[in-house]
Amino acid sequence: MPLRLIFMGTPDFAVPTLLELAAHGHEVAAVYTRAPKPGGRRGLQLQPTPVENEARRLGIPVLTPKTLKTPEAQEEFRALDADAAVVVAYGMILPQAILDAPRYGCFNLHASLLPRWRGAAPINRAIMAGDAESGVMVMKMDVGLDTGDVAMAERLPISDSMTASDLHDALAPLGADLMVRAMGGLERGGLQLKKQSEDGVTYAAKIEKAEARIDWGKPAHAVLRHIHGLSPFPGAWCELPGEGEPARLKILRCELARGTGAPGDVLDGNLAIACGDGAIRILELQRAGKAPMKASDFLRGAPLTPPVRLG
Structure with a gap:
């Protein structure tokens, strides 16, 4: 028998999971989003989240509470009488009363191979750290930061050509399929949970603006992974020399090069x-106030040749 679910999510990454759960016949009683x-x-219009847009298209009630800590918000959540809540990049901490409300608990789709990269920016951090693989996991939530028992996982190799956007777009449908399988197991009473290992715990801290500046003194592979881990947002940057103040140049995609x-x-x-060891070749970039462009298009308007040095 299909489950009665509450879906909690906000960005594009969460949309495939919502769509797959609905397509597989589960009853989504309500969607919670930011x-x-x-x-x-001009920043004058209110922009609904990607999840809200899809929920309204599907005719699912949408709730956007500012907090889940009040008795009123918790009673409203309990009154939905859900079998489970599915949480995908919701962006709000769930208090114990919310975690306890659904019959079988709350299940989170996390974009890393837990316990590695618990926290806010697992996709970016995996690339920036030079990891060989990433993945998605379905975890039964507890009050800790991504510390709950894991139900299912899927792995995905990270190549040197992958940006954060590429990895995001690969993991989103993979995670949607994984969550559908997990909810199928829950529906049949066969979903098994396993405690996370205490070894290999790392935290994916939120990306800070100060991290985005490129350090050309690092080895080429580290520079490449730094660039790709921050592409397209916030974008790793350097300074383009010229007359007057140096212009900021975001580098969005690159490859290893000789030299x-x-x-x-x-x-x-x-x-x-x-770089400090080896070199990279810029493939895509963005000047301040301009759209992203291929390096070849940039060079037609602003040729850069030795002995120029990027700051």
Whole structure:
């Protein structure tokens, strides 16, 4: 018999899971998401979250409470009489009263191979750390930070060509399928849970703006992973020399290249840049106030050749 679910999620990453649960016949009693924020060209219009847009298209009631800590919010949640809650990048801490309300508990889809990269930015951190693989896990939630027992997992290799956007887009449908299988197991009474290991715990702290500046003194592979781990947002950046104040240049995609030089040196006319050990070649970039572009398009308007050095 299909489950009666509450879905809790906010960004694009959560949308495939909501759609798959609905497509597999589960009753989604309500969707919880973050409240609309000002957006649009002038920031004057309230922009619903991607999850809210899909929920309303499916005709599912949407709730956007500012907190889940009040007795009123908790009673409203309990009154939905759900078998389980599915949580995907909701962006709000669930108090114990909420975790305890559904018949079988709350289940989170997390974009890492727990216990590695608990926390806010697992996709970015896995790439930036040079990890060989990532994945998704379904975890029964407790009051800790991604410390709950794990039900199911899927792994995915991380190549050097993958940006955070690429990995995000690969993990989202993988996670949706995994959650559907987990809810199927819960429905049949066969979902098994396993405690997380105490070994290998790492935390994926929120990305800070100060981290985005590129350190050309690092080895080329570390520079590449730093760039890709922050692409497209917030975007790893360097300074483009010129007359007056240096212009900020975001680098969105690159590859390893041959060549040596002082860190930051432009080595040829095709944007090979020297690092502390080895070099990278810029493939996609973005100037301040401009749209992202291919390196070849950038070079047609602003050729960079030795002896230029990026700051």
